[in-house]
Amino acid sequence: MRQNPSFAMTDVQELRRVIAANPWATLVGRDEKGMTASHYAVLLDPDRDDLTLVAHVGRPDERILGLGEQELMVIFQGPHGYVSPGWYGDAAAVPTWNYVAVHLSGVPELLDTEENLRVLGHLVDRFEAALEHPRGMWAPPNDEAFVRRLEAGTVGFRLTPTRVEAKRKLSQNKPDDVIETVILELRGEGVYANPALAAEMQRAHDARLAARAGAE
Incomplete structure (x- = not known):
């Protein structure tokens, strides 16, 4: 992902927030036949406070992703949406797409059976x-034999990233009044209304204003 310093996300807690809120991830790996992208729910490791991930794949995805043998990229897509040039007022402008994305890469550690069961649970x-009435993995009518057969069809992994690339492109390069207009449009009722993206833009804009005030 091409990076722009104005859009870079580096705060670990902010990255953890985005990952936790958007767990449906894209896994990109390769085998001798080339690259493969698979889609799975991926969570932050509950025993860590960094960017370590835990997840599982169904067999034989572990082979086509090269799991445990080479680098795996895990992509999390946060809120995203269209931004019309008409929202910029009378200034010359072109359409754009605002978005939040986090790419974490590293060589995963494969989990043994008991660790994988904990991750699945x-x-x-x-x-x-x-x-309202949650049902755990071990709750009846699931019995131990069923759960262990289920686990045997999966491969669990833990990934502590050695490369982190994250981008928050939310009109930060625009004047304050333009950013605020875009947020209002996204909060509206138009065809491109996008409350989640508006909230993400507001969060970034508030942080920008706070940093500016602190520097004065």
Whole structure:
């Protein structure tokens, strides 16, 4: 991902926030036949406070991704959407696309059976927790034999990234009044309304204003 210093994201806590909020990730690896992209839910390692990830893939995806043998890239896509040049007022402008993206790369560590079971359980709990009546991986009618057969069809991994590339392109190169107009448009009811992107832009804009005030 081509980086622009104005758009770079480097704060670990901000990166963790984006990853936690957007767990449906793209995994990019390769085997002798070339590159492959697969799609899985990927979570932050609950035992770490850095950018270490835990996840699993279904067999035989571990082979076509080269899992554990070479670098794997995991891509998280945050809020994104179209920005019309008409929102910039009378200034000369072209359309653009605002977005947040995080790319983490490294050679994954493959997990043994018991560790993989813990990761699978954590994954289920993470998403079931939002339900009124959550059901854990081990809850009846699932029994141990069923869960272990399920686990045997997966390969769990932990990835501590050795390369981190993250970008938050949210009109930071525009004047304050333009940024605020874009946010209002995204919060509106038009065809390109995008509340999630508006919230992300507001967060970045507030941080920018706070940093500017602190420097004065």
